[in-house]
Amino acid sequence: MSRVFDAIIVGAGQAGPSLAGRLTASGMTVALVERHLVGGTCVNTGCMPTKALVASAQVAHMARRAADYGVVVEGTVDVDMPRVMARARTVTTNARGNLESWLGGMERLSLLRGHARFEAPDTLRVGEQAISAPRIFLNVGGRALVPEMPGLDTIDYLTNTSILQLDTLPRHLAVVGGSYIGLEFAQMFRRFGAQVTVVERQSRLIAREDEDISAAIRAILEAEGIAIRTDANCIAFAPHADGVAVRVECREGAPEVPASHVLLAMGRRPNTDDLGLEHACVATDEHGYIVVDDVLASTVPGIWAMGDCNGRGAFTHTAYNDYEIIAANLLDGAQRRVSQRVPGYALFIDPPLGRAGLTDAQARATGRPLLVSTRPMTRVGRAVERGETQGFMKLVADAQTRRILGAAILGMSGDEAIHGVLDLMHADQPYESLQWAVPIHPTVSELLPTLVGGLKPAD
């Protein structure tokens, strides 16, 4: 006998709890199944703790730069790692507690603690009990990808989860993977005082971005003393007197990085391998992502997938937007689609990279006639006043449709200022609309109209 609900949600990450809120408010009985911590990756081992740590690292950095601003800090700037980590844990614990209270008071919701696994297309087993519903929503997220690599089984390594348990400063942190996760951790640990080496197998960091962005980020990180080893082919690990020897075999530099700690930041894999999807005939792609259509329906009627597990986004805001799409279509009679979403995200190094739409390279690949405009942060008044002039901004537009195709703001407040562009792209208005906005002085955003004014045909 199974307990029957109107809906089952598996995973209390970034989409599940909000969907539970909407479904129960509409009168449905809902089972929300969570096997570990409510809040999922973002709250517990992702965005929240890392951005709290980035904040501590920025304070340390600015304290070291105090003299640049005429501020006297006596002695050296030291970082108290247990307190830094405790602060990040408090941010996480509070957020998780708030979520638990909200879910705890939700009428018609049964929060079931345990691992859910399909037994049939409408039935899941959670421990001793079977539960079934005509609507099942999968929000199972992902975890660090740990590929088989020579010697990995002979060493201790860290992931985004275990590194948050460190209470001591690594002497030398080797970060394998020079993309979002790797670079945020690399910069913060360098600022906490560790020696840091980033090992990336591609020829440049964060290779999904344009080459000028990769180069500028590399320069920012190297200026802080982070060693960067690109073209790191044939990575292998071995125990070493210092901890771990990371064999890199790059074009330049010594073939081995002797590290005290190794962080693997080589991507994510979806939590779909232990969900019993074969008992429900739900199709996955070759990487294990649940195949969904433009309204996030899986290949089986009555089963939807939201968030990182569907491969249609890898961010908290895309997971949340998945919930918004499903709720609007099911409950509000709307016709929302994933393809209506303008891609946007930020890399939270300091200064951050804010991104919207296509990269320059992606825009060029469309073959459309393009207009491009760039401006260094040295020519942004607010950045000059703040003494934070690293980076640049860039805009790419379609010369025929006069729509912005993409933008990057690598610079102070780039993570916030990019929203002016994202909003315009979402509103599907021509770029000239930005010129007639009256932005506030002095801000980074106030340069967006100037950037539009500087659009010129791409070379």
Ligand SMILES: Cc1cc2nc3c(=O)[nH]c(=O)nc-3n(C[C@H](O)[C@H](O)[C@H](O)COP(=O)(O)OP(=O)(O)OC[C@H]3O[C@@H](n4cnc5c(N)ncnc54)[C@H](O)[C@@H]3O)c2cc1C
């Ligand atoms: C270090 C790091 C930093 C990040 N920083 C940012 C950032 O700054 N901004 C941003 O937008 N994104 C960031 N992300 C990405 C972001 O965390 C994810 O995109 C987001 O958490 C995805 O949400 P989700 O709901 O899809 O999955 P998750 O948050 O992973 O939640 C899935 C939940 O499902 C549960 N679950 C899985 N399988 C089962 C099962 N069979 N039964 C029961 N429960 C199950 C899990 O325990 C988990 O609680 C970061 C990620 C990492 C790792």
Ligand SMILES: NC(=O)c1ccc[n+]([C@@H]2O[C@H](COP(=O)([O-])OP(=O)(O)OC[C@H]3O[C@@H](n4cnc5c(N)ncnc54)[C@H](O)[C@@H]3O)[C@@H](O)[C@H]2O)c1
């Ligand atoms: N600021 C944010 O929004 C934020 C922050 C962190 C993570 N995230 C999310 O988490 C996801 C995963 O991030 P990530 O940085 O782990 O993955 P990623 O897929 O973005 O990058 C993985 C990197 O590791 C490199 N790599 C892979 N195999 C390697 C090997 N054998 N040796 C050396 N390098 C290797 C890749 O070339 C790539 O640069 C991202 O897609 C992002 O959506 C977002």
